[in-house]
Amino acid sequence: MVSMTRAFQIPQERKLVTELPGPRSLALQERRVASVSRGAGTLANIYMERGDGAILVDVDGNQLIDMGSGIGVTTIGHAHPAVAAAAAEQAARLTHTLFTVTPYENYVRVAEKLAERTPGDFEKHSILVNSGAEAVENAVKIARKFTGRRGIAALNHAFHGRTNLTMTMTYRPWPERVGMGPLAGDIYSLPTSYPYRDPDGMTGEEAAERTIDYINTHIGASELAALFVEPVQGDGGIIIPAPGYFARLSEFCAENGIVFVADEIQAGMARTGAWYSIEHHGVVPDLVTSAKGLAGGFPLAAVTGRAEIMDSVQPGGIGGTFGGNPVSTAAALAVLDVIESEDLIGEAKRVERTLRARIGDWPERFGVVGDVRGIGAMWGIEIVQPGTKKQNPEALKNVIRHATSNGVIVLDAGSWDSVLRLLPSVVVSDELIDDAASVIEEALAAQS
Structure with a gap:
């Protein structure tokens, strides 16, 4: 279980109230295109307003599971009150x-x-x-x-x-x-x-x-x-x-x-x-x-x-x-x-156990998954063309698109852009891991 020394202000659950991206995010994206260099590319054009623990809330009020932590930054969770x-x-x-x-x-x-x-x-x-x-x-x-x-x-x-x-x-x-x-x-x-x-x-x-x-x-x-x-x-x-x-x-x-x-x-x-x-x-x-x-x-x-x-x-x-x-x-x-x-090193070990048990069999279940590997709260799912080890970046794009549009923030990785990267906070609950994995599985099944 996640350490009980911290009380979360935002319920640790995924909740969608609009399509993603929502109307306010779409409006902000128009402003961004007009003022920000396109060299600062974005994986998901969903604009965030606040966060707590492993949950991000966008400007339209949607609650998303953050499995990326700003590429490994918010390891202890978003907006920790002590910090x-x-x-x-x-x-x-x-x-x-x-x-x-x-x-x-x-x-x-x-x-x-x-x-x-x-x-x-x-x-x-x-x-x-x-x-x-x-x-x-x-x-x-x-x-x-x-x-x-x-x-x-x-x-x-x-x-x-x-x-x-x-x-x-x-x-x-x-x-x-x-x-x-x-x-x-x-x-x-x-x-x-x-x-x-x-x-x-x-x-x-x-x-x-x-x-x-x-x-x-x-x-x-x-x-x-x-x-x-x-x-x-x-x-x-x-x-x-x-x-x-x-x-x-x-x-x-x-x-x-x-x-x-x-x-x-x-x-x-x-x-x-x-x-x-x-x-x-x-x-x-x-x-x-x-x-x-x-x-x-x-x-x-x-x-x-x-x-x-x-x-x-x-x-x-x-x-x-x-x-x-x-x-x-x-x-x-x-x-x-x-x-x-808060024994967050222990929590990282818990996240590893939960992820290994939840997604470790994906290579056997989905033809598009070549390998699942990780340690602590740092995991990679190598996406391949079924029956081979040949990289499959197009399938990865589809998996990421499905995940983000359904409220799960994930990352890409790999020299061939063919690895799905999960870097959740170490305070992410087992229930959120299960929910995020279920969303990703829908996309993997569609690609296999």
């Missing part, structure tokens, strides 16, 4: 000074908490920034400064951001980087462990040796400053490498002076049933990037890691005007407290 209160109180006292001009305690407290919660029992330091992409970009700078090397490696199917540097690290060209070059230099993409699409029987250790061979034969280990990995690839399609994969890569990095970076922007902060998803692999990274779930919807991200690596940068070499803003850090401190006080 709202902390942010409001802080906003009334101090909104900005810039930590690198006149500092404040919140920034220090968040850094202390991150040192406690990230893997490893060594001394750790942090820098706070605004977004996941900014965290990754700073991690690149820090690794390069520490090692004196320039090369940066990421894994196939990775997503690390949309800045010039991070879009170069992002695997697929469309839509993130087509027409936006030239790209950053000294960035390399490596084969990864993708159990559903790897040769049958390939172990994590074997996949790691394939990755290492690519480094040795195409790049040279002595050229690499850092290897960036997502322990669970979110935008890549909820790809969870086989056991042993990251342990071998981490060992290789340590042997060759390469900084091992866990990009936990989407999978961190209790989403997978651990503070950080790399913990499931028994690996301690040198640097960790945090973002999405860190501040419950307020803009905040971080790079945390070994003190000697983080402190290799000269004062002023990293930072930014709004990074570690007082209001965002106040919200983050509340989020960190809520995760502990």
Whole structure:
């Protein structure tokens, strides 16, 4: 059961009072087209007014089940009262000074908490920034400064951001980087462990040796400053490498002076049933990037890691005007407290059990489903052409269209746009999971 320490103001149920999108959403969409760049694309043109727990309420009064959490941001649920209160109180006292001009305690407290919660029992330091992409970009700078090397490696199917540097690290060209070059230099993409699409029987250790061979034969280990990995690839399609994969890569990095970076922007902060998803692999990274779930919807991200690596940068070499803003850090401190006080790591494990029991047999029931995989509140359903492993992006579009028009917000993912991604809040009830799954099943049956 969901923790009873929180009372929801909005009934946790799906309720439709108009067609979706409703008339007010349609009117807002007309205004949006006239004033907002089409580059800021939208999955569902349904305009939201408020939210609570795992429910969103649109401008027409419809209640939708949110199985996307703003792409993994509202892990603790929408509008948690403790987070709202902390942010409001802080906003009334101090909104900005810039930590690198006149500092404040919140920034220090968040850094202390991150040192406690990230893997490893060594001394750790942090820098706070605004977004996941900014965290990754700073991690690149820090690794390069520490090692004196320039090369940066990421894994196939990775997503690390949309800045010039991070879009170069992002695997697929469309839509993130087509027409936006030239790209950053000294960035390399490596084969990864993708159990559903790897040769049958390939172990994590074997996949790691394939990755290492690519480094040795195409790049040279002595050229690499850092290897960036997502322990669970979110935008890549909820790809969870086989056991042993990251342990071998981490060992290789340590042997060759390469900084091992866990990009936990989407999978961190209790989403997978651990503070950080790399913990499931028994690996301690040198640097960790945090973002999405860190501040419950307020803009905040971080790079945390070994003190000697983080402190290799000269004062002023990293930072930014709004990074570690007082209001965002106040919200983050509340989020960190809520995760502990409401046992949200335990709730993520409950969500995993419920989803596994509810949707784990979909490959046997629906020809269009090739694979179901996930951990905690992070799941992917790979959509294929029945009887094959060939990707089926058109069927995925139809599934998403059916779900959103019936009040269930879901996400797409995967390098071929063929993975249905579920990132619900960890406070989503078993009943909401069942209801959302029933809606999705209607679409899968129609496509199979």
